[in-house]
Amino acid sequence: MDVGRTSLLPGREPSTDGEPAGHTLVVFELDGREFALPIQDIAEILQMVLVTPVPEVPPWVAGVVNLRGRVIPIVDLRTRLGIATRPPELNTPILIAEQGTRKLGLIADAVRDVVSLEDAALEPPPELGTGDGHEDAVAALAQAGERLIVVLDLERVTADAAPLAEARHITDHAD
Amino acid sequence: MPTEFALSHAAMAMTEIPEDVLRVLEERARQLARPLDGDAVPETTSLLVLQVGPERYAVDVDAVREIKPREGVTPLPGLPSFWSGLVNQRGNLVPVLDLTTYLGLPSSPEGDTEEAKLVFVGAEGVEVAFVVDGVREIRHTPAQDLHPSVPVEGDGVRIVQHVTKDLVSVLDLSYLLRDPALTVGVDAK
Numbered sequence: 001m002d003v004g005r006t007s008l009l010p011g012r013e014p015s016t017d018g019e020p021a022g023h024t025l026v027v028f029e030l031d032g033r034e035f036a037l038p039i040q041d042i043a044e045i046l047q048m049v050l051v052t053p054v055p056e057v058p059p060w061v062a063g064v065v066n067l068r069g070r071v072i073p074i075v076d077l078r079t080r081l082g083i084a085t086r087p088p089e090l091n092t093p094i095l096i097a098e099q100g101t102r103k104l105g106l107i108a109d110a111v112r113d114v115v116s117l118e119d120a121a122l123e124p125p126p127e128l129g130t131g132d133g134h135e136d137a138v139a140a141l142a143q144a145g146e147r148l149i150v151v152l153d154l155e156r157v158t159a160d161a162a163p164l165a166e167a168r169h170i171t172d173h174a175d
Numbered sequence: 176m177p178t179e180f181a182l183s184h185a186a187m188a189m190t191e192i193p194e195d196v197l198r199v200l201e202e203r204a205r206q207l208a209r210p211l212d213g214d215a216v217p218e219t220t221s222l223l224v225l226q227v228g229p230e231r232y233a234v235d236v237d238a239v240r241e242i243k244p245r246e247g248v249t250p251l252p253g254l255p256s257f258w259s260g261l262v263n264q265r266g267n268l269v270p271v272l273d274l275t276t277y278l279g280l281p282s283s284p285e286g287d288t289e290e291a292k293l294v295f296v297g298a299e300g301v302e303v304a305f306v307v308d309g310v311r312e313i314r315h316t317p318a319q320d321l322h323p324s325v326p327v328e329g330d331g332v333r334i335v336q337h338v339t340k341d342l343v344s345v346l347d348l349s350y351l352l353r354d355p356a357l358t359v360g361v362d363a364k
Contacts, residue, residue, distance in 0.1 A: 049207050050200035051189055055180035062185035066208035076185030085184065087191040090199055107185075 024116045027149055028108035031083045034149045041097050041154045048092040065105055074105040075158055097154055104158055115144050219315040224343055226309035228280035233345045238296045245291040259306050271304045298348040
C-alpha cells in the first residue's frame with residue numbers, strides 16, 4: 001500500500017512554483033480532541049440522518065445511508081478510533097469522504113474548522129505500538145499554533161468498510 | 176425498530192436515539208435519499224460575480240476571457256462617458272467600458288482601489304473590457320435559482336437577464352454588446 005510516500009499525506013498536488021508545499025485540513029472533534037482529514041478527501045458535510053443498520057459489518061460501521069440514490073456505508077469514527085461511542089444528536093455531522101469512485105460517511109462529534117499548514121508542520125506519528133489496533137489510522141500529527149491535530153489516513157480508517165463502499169446505485173427508487 | 180441480526184457496536188448507539196430526534200433523522204434520511212432532479216448532474220451556470228459601484232452584478236464565466244488589474248487604459252476624447260478608453264491587449268485594441276457609469280450607478284466612494292479590475296468579455300464576436308470595482312467570486316448556480324428579471328416593457332431591463340436568489344443581477348452580454356448606444360465605440364469587425 002505504501003508506494004514510496006514522499007509526503008506524509010497522499011493525494012497532494014506537488015508544488016511546482018517554488019511556493020512552500022502545504023496541506024489544507026478539515027478539522028473535526030472527537031471526545032474533545034482534534035482530528036483532521038485532508039480537504040481533498042471530503043466531498044461534503046451533512047447533518048445527521050437516520051442510519052439503517054446492516055448485518056455482518058465491522059463493529060465501527062453504523063450502517064448505511066441512501067445518499068441521493070446511492071447507498072454508502074457510515075463509519076462511526078469514535079468506535080473506529082477506540083473512543084466510547086454515543087448516540088448521535090441532531091447537529092452531529094456526517095463527513096462524506098470520497099476515495100476514487102467510493103464514497104462513505106464518517107460520524108464525528110463536531111466540525112471545527114479548516115486549517116492550512118505547511119509541510120513542515122506535519123510530523124509522522126510516533127511509533128508507540130499501543131497494540132490496540134487503532135494507531136494505524138493515523139497519517140501524521142499536525143501542529144497548528146498551540147493545537148496538536150491528529151491527521152487520519154482515510155484509506156486505513158475505512159479499509160474494512162471498503163467492500164460496502166463500492167459504487168452501488170439503487171436503480172429502482174421507490175417513492 | 177426490531178432487527179433479526181446482531182447489531183454492530185456503532186449501530187447499537189443508534190438505538191439509544193430519543194424518539195423525537197429519531198423522527199427528524201428519519202425525515203432527513205428521506206430527503207437525502209431523493210435523487211437530484213433530472214439527471215444526476217444538475218444544470219448549473221457558472222457566474223463571475225463583479226462589484227460594480229455599490230452593487231453586485233454577474234456575467235457568465237464562459238464569456239470571460241481574462242481578468243487584469245485596471246491599468247494601461249488610454250482615454251479617448253469625444254466618446255460617451257461610459258467609455259473609459261482603449262486598452263492594448265496583446266496587440267489588439269479593446270474598448271474599455273466603465274460598467275458603473277454605463278449602468279447608471281453611483282461610483283463607489285473608494286474609487287481607485289487595488290481591487291479595481293479589467294474584465295475582458297467576449298460575445299457576439301465583440302470583445303470589451305469592463306471596468307469593475309472588484310471581482311468577488313465564481314459561483315455555480317442551479318438553473319432553478321436564476322429568476323427572470325422583471326418583465327418591464329422597454330429596453331433597459333433587457334441588460335439584466337436573470338436575478339439570483341440573493342439579488343445578484345446577471346448581465347445579458349449578447350444583448351449588452353449589441354446595445355446601439357455602444358456602437359459609437361465598438362467596431363464589430
